[in-house]
Structure formats: C-alpha cells, structure tokens
Amino acid sequence: MARATIPSNGEAHEAILSTMRGMRDGDADWKHGRTWSLVYYAGEAHHELLQRAHDMFFAENALNPMAFKSLKRMEAEVVQMTASMLHAPDDACGTMTTGGTESLLMAVKAMRDRAAERGPKTSKPNVVAPKTAHPALDKAGHYFGLEIRKAPVGPDMRANVSAMKKLIDKNTVLLFASAPQYPHGVIDPIDEIGRVALSRGIPFHVDSCIGGFVLPWVERLGYPIPAFDFRVPGVTSMSADLHKYGFAVKGASVIVYRDISYLEHQFFLETEFPGGIYASPSMTGTRGGGPIAAAWASLKAVGEDGFIEHTRKAMEAARLLQEGIRSIPELVVVGPPDATLVAWGAKDRAVDVYAVADRLEDAGWSADRQQHPATVHHTVTSNHLPVIDEYISDLRDAVAFVKAHPELADRGNAAMYGMMAKVPFRGMVRQGVMNVMRNMYGANALEFDPSKLQGNTVMDKVMEKVGPTLNKVFDRVEALKERLK
Template sequence: MLFSLSRGDAVSSLRAADCARRRGMSDQHTPPKADIHAYRKRFPTFERLPSEGVPRDKVLAQLREMKELEEARWKAGYASGAVYHGADEHVEFLNQAYALHSQSNPLHVDLWPSAIKFESEIVSMVAHMLGAGSPGSEPGSPGEIVGTVTSGGTESILLAMKTYRDYARDKKGITSPEMVVPVTAHAAFDKAAQYFGIKIHHVPIGPDWRADVKAMEAAINENTIVMVGSAPPFPHGIVDPIAELSEIARERGIGFHTDACLGGFVLPWAEKLGYPVPPFDFRLPGVTSISVDTHKFGYAAKGTSVVLYRGKELRRYQYFTATDWPGGLYCSPTFAGSRPGGLSAACWAALVAFGERGYLEATRRILETAEKIKRGIAEIPELYVLGDPLFVIAFAAREIDIYKVLDAMTDRGWSLNGLQRPASLHICVTLRHTQPGVAERFLEDLRASVEFVKQHPDVSGGQAPIYGMANTLPERSFLAEAMKEYMDGWYKLR
C-alpha cells in the first residue's frame, strides 16, 4: 500500500472545484477527490452486527452506489497504475469467472480439483512467458521452472526471500542472512527483511537510474543469500542490469531474484514488438527466481501474483508442512491456508482469454501512449524525464517545486505518485490511458499546472510541504510514526 498523503477533509466535488478556482485554475474535467472516510455520513456505520439482517437488495444498492462513486476517476484515466484494464466487458468477464468458483478453496483439493488445474496452468503459462524451457530450464531437468500462485506482488517477494533464507540455513549453514538490493527495489524487500530477520543492504543506483553493478558486487559477503534486481523498479521504470548482476550472483553461488511484478507482463511483449528490452528472465542462467503480478498487466482480478523458481528443490523451501498436529496432516504452499479459488479461476480465465495476441496488442497500445507522454513532458522546458523508461515515466523539475506541480495536478483530478530522492513524480501508463484524448488531457493539465506553479510560487498547503520535508529529513522515525498513525485511521469508525 502506498502512503497517500491527504490534505485533510476535502472530499466533495464542490470543495475540489472551489480549491481549483481559488488557485486560479479551471475545474473542467475535474472529478471529486478521494477521502478514505467519505461514507461516514452517507451510509450507516455498523459497529456491531445489526440485530436483524439488512435486506439483501439494500445491501447491494449501497455497494453499487459506492462502486459508481469510486470508478469515475480511474475509468476516465486519471489514475497512475492502480487499474490496468478496467473495460466494462472485461471486468464483467472476470466477475463471472469469480462467481462460478466463489466457494472453491485450493486448500481442499479433493473438493475443488479445478483449483489445481487453474493454478498449475497459471504457473506454467507465466513461466513459459518468462523463459521456461530455455537451456538449463527444460521440463524435468533440475533447473525446471516451477512456482506457485500468490495473493500479490508483496507475498511473492516475501515468499521468495523466506525461501532463500531457509535454503541458505539448511544448505550453507548461514544463520545471519543478508540480502543485497538497489535502493529502488520495492519496499516489500524491506518488509521481508523485517519479517524474516534478514539484514538488508541498500545499494545506491548509478547516474543511469539503474542498479550500480560494481557497488552491488562490493556489498556481497559470506552471509549474502540473494541479490535483487527489478524489471523495472517502481520509482523510475528503468530495468536494472540484470544480466550482469545475475551472472555475478551465479559466480558467487548465491540466489538472484528478478522482481518483475510491474513489468513481467509488459517486457516480454515489448521485446517481441521490437522495443529495446534488456534481458531479465530465466533465459539468464543466474536468475533463480522471479516475481510477476498477474493482477497488473496480466489483467486478472485483484489478488493474484506468481512467484517462480529455478528448480523444485528451491521451491520446497517455500512450503509449510505439519506432521504431528492432532487435526491431521497439514500443508500449504504459501502463507495463507484457505485461499479464494475464485481469484485463481478469474486469473486463469484472463490469461486464456487474452492469449499472446491480446497481450501483444495491449502492450503496443500502452507503449505508443507512453512514448507520446514522454515526448510531451520533454517539450515542457521546466520538466525533464528521468532516463529513458518504457511505460513508467518519472519526471522532475528545473527551478520549480515538483511537489507543487503534484498538488496542481491533484486539483485537476489526477492521482499521480510522488517520489523522493530525488524529488519527482511518475505516471504508470495503463490501458486506461490509451483511451482517446487521455494522454492529451494529461499533458494539457501538466502544462497548465507547471504554468500555475510558475505564476504562484508561494502557494501553500497540499502535499508539497509534507513531501518536501520528507525528502530532506535525515531522521525517518518521525515519518514512520506518522504513517502508522495514518493506518490507525483506516480502522476508526468515528
């Protein structure tokens, strides 16, 4: 979950429009801004079970109203990432697939063998998309590419890091494990380090916005269990030099994990379309695991990802078994016990329905739109794009405060990602942005926002002062406490 800095109680479209007018900007196209507690006064709040059940038609009416209120922004293409397909017909298709298997649970394979079909085929389809069958990874060989279906990218990463920890403890006797990651690697690696007692080394990136190969190698020691590279990393969208990094890992006898949660369903098709995609998958002999999200550019329903391994032996260190429990023999491949089989069904349905041609066409549209957006940003003198990304476009500012540009874009309805170190923003281009006029609207609003910040350099409020402080504070504990306080607010009813 990204920490989204709120500007308080401003929730209604009237307030948003008033804010835009106060700042001297047009409210054209501006949808209402979000508020995590927007429904406190709109719908009943249930602190306890109702004494009598609410009629189902009334329950469904509330759910429909919330859906309609929330979908306007992302359907119109105002969100960076978040919803990667979103067309009504596709969403309905996924909903039907889920509904048909909503009661299934992969924990009970005797009752729902369909769950085994779905998940084993999902793993195989994704594995072959990412280099399974290349020399050294043929089916039946010790390096055969295997994996499991998980609940999302974070779980895929957590499972992989837990697997390397347990493998290194058993095979190498390493009891003080360490991992080496670029500073741009996803925060899930920090979560894994915290959860599993792994010391994490954050290595600075180079001037090309990619992992620094020499610095990464220098961080390896006798306790290193895994190196990490991203394809691409979330902040700047530029694929790390995974060929070089994974070869170093192979030579040093340690694991190498490619985090392709964001790009795993884009880069293979971009390569087929002729775009310059550096190698990142199992065609590289040093890559020993990959995380890839099916619920992003795989266009599955939210809640599925895949973690892949080179070899069954490594995957077995992910599993959990209990042989002495009075409840019987118990085993599970991932963190969860019971899991929603409907999500696996919907994921399988998405992959099979799209096929290679569908993913190629979707990727073509996304990359063409991303090129248009990159060119448009480059034509704004006050802004510049960080590096040469494919579809996650980060940009910073010259002489003006980029976070004030973020505020101005927020006033116009956009949900963009504020980045730090360096101060910048990014937009992750999805199929929602390929709709007619969306890229043009983004660039038009961006130009207007830059011009507004130039004309009003002293404007206050919004996210700019908070992001600006966060970008310079050496002591991060204050920010961590603020974020915990923010999460506490998710569960407050009053």
C-alpha cells in the same frame, strides 16, 4: 461517531447493494484512465469475463487441492503459462500467490531456508539489492529476520553492480534486482548480476512483479530490451503479477523457480496438528478460488495477440506522455525512453513537483508522488491512450499555475510531502507516518479522511509553525549539496 455493529436484523439485498454503490461516489475514476496505478483495465468485455470467472469459483478454496482439482489444475496452468512466457527451463515450477508482496516474501523466505539447510548456520542472513528494490523486500527482511542490504544506484537509476558486490558476504542468501524497478521503469543489469550470482553460487531473484506481463511483449514488438528473464543463467526465481499487466483480478501473482530444489523451501508443513497433516505452499492458509480462476481466464482470453496489442497501445501512450512532458520546459522525464512506467520531475526549484501534483488532483487526476528525487509516477496502460492529450494539457496548466504561485509549495499536501521527503530527521518522518496509520486504522478509523494527511500530530505541529521556513532551509541544503557534487 458511533461504532459500527452488525445490524440486529439482516438487511434487504437491494438496499445493501444500493448503499455500496453510493459508497463508491468519492472513489478514483480508474475506468476513464484518471488513475495511473492500482487498477489495470483491459476494457469492458474483459472486465465482464473476469467477473464471471471469479464468480464461478468465488466460494472454492485452494487450501485443499484434493477437494478442488479444478483450482489445482488452473493454478498449475497459470504457473506454466507464466514460466513459458519468461523462458524458464522445462524443470521450472512455482505457485500462485496473492500478489507481488507475497511473491517477494516467499522468494526471500525460501532462500533463507535453503541457505540454512545447506549450512553453515548464520543468525543474520542477508539479501543484497539495489536501493530501488520495492519495499516488499524490506517487509520480507522485517518479517523473516534478514538484513536487507541496499546498494546505491547509478545516475541512470540502474543497479550499480560493483556497489552490490561490495555488500555480498558469506551470509548473503539471495541477490535481488528488478525488471523493471517501480519508481522509474528502469531494468536493472540482470545479465551482469546473473554472472555475479553464478560465480558466487548465490540464488538470484528478479522482481518482475510489475514488468513480468509487459516486458515479454515489449520485446516481441521489437523494442531493445536487455536480457531480464530465465535466459540469464544465474536467475533462479522470478515474480510476475497477474493482477497488474496480466489484467487479472486482484489477489493474483506468480512466483516461478528454476526447479523444485528452490521451490521446496517455500512450503510449510506441520505433521502433528490434531486437525490433520497440514501442508501449505505459500503464506496464506485459505486461498480464494476467485483470483485463481479469473487469472486463468485472463491469460486464456487475452492471449499473446491481445497482450501484444495492449502493450503496443500502452507503449504508444507512454511515448505520447513522454513527448508531452518534454514539451513543458520546466519538467524532465526521469527514466528510460521505452517503458510503460513514466516519471517526471522538475528541472529546477522554480516549480514544486508536489504542488503540481496537488493541482492535478484538483483537476481529477490521481497523482502518485515519489521522493529522492521528487517525481510523479505513471503506470501507463492501453486504457490511457485516449486521455494523454487531456492530461498533458492539465499538466501544462498546473505547472504554469504553480510557477506563478510559488507559495503553494508551503500549503496543504504539497508542504507535507515536501517536508516528508526533505527532512533529514527520518525518525520524525517515521513517527509522523505511524501516527497517520494509528488514526487510519485505530478505533476512530471512521473519522479519518484519507484525502488529507491529517492527524499526524508531530508533523502537523511542526508544519504549522515552521514548515515554510524549514522547507526553504532544506532546499538551500539540497542546492548546496548539488553544487558540491
């Protein structure tokens, strides 16, 4: 395939827009609730408001708050609205970032630098977290040179605080937990970890990236929610993503700190640059005005009443989803009863979860596959309420079909995901994923079909030859391990 080049003559705007409309044909249908993550849709009127707010400020740059006082004001108000929602004290402060990942990167970098300033120096600072912490934490460790120590979780998937305590030492610069964690929607014992943080004098970050803009309203609706925010004294920082349940435009999250003595370590200053004194609050330099403006507009437009109503519908949809899953005898719900994040797995090996996921995709649903244990994940929003019945009916059919055709577990994506989850040689899995990335982003990126896990040379070859047999061997090993427990 020829490499793309900039056209020698600029093209007509209408022709460009029409090509782009065509490109969307194969994309996931998020508007009608067919995706269970990636897009948070609060209806057409809100969608149009976001577009208009984003448009109004799309050219502005929050890199220089002196030039764009409008953006500075909107960012400060978004941070304060978020801080109030999370019951942060009056001294709380923070910044907007481009998303959950940047918020976590900043929390880790800031606490590393805070610890370094307060000495004693260490060459290998560490963060202690439960195993269910989002990989953005590992990314932070990788980028900024910290060791991320992951403690096992309990059978209910909640952080095991005694296991976390054992990993803490003098080089621990941050404790980390989630409210809730992404895979199963479980809220970690924030209160208990907060007490450990206080007694050891270690900062504590609560990752509420996915839950920040939903848990406060779940609580207001009267569901029993354990303490998860700044009301817990040991909590020193929290992240909450506007571009998730805040129904904002992508590229918007908030990080809030208990006070400026934490936030100041997030800043980057360079005073000797010939281009002028440079001061930046977060990872990026140039910061688009669009996401800031749209986030501000979103919070103003939805309001507390709107958030409560969206949350009521999302909780109802999640309840119906759980009820539907439980009505399928082969499946189990993994996670707590009252949560907008719902995961299901199989009761036993008679049904292969990944083969069911393949069938669901054939029926037009996008399926978010998880591992350890094999489950399918749903981030439920108000937009899903009208489609739950249809989904459950398709899920029931998919389960029946896979049960009747167990060989599907050894084919296509199911075989690949199964193998990736089970293979004990994790280095081989890494290499396989790296090959996929090389193909997806390499010089032949245009030839890569993202709907197939193709071109993953080592894994492909192994799968072709011995995949089905290996899958059975791994299944036996797992069954044996379960029996020995």
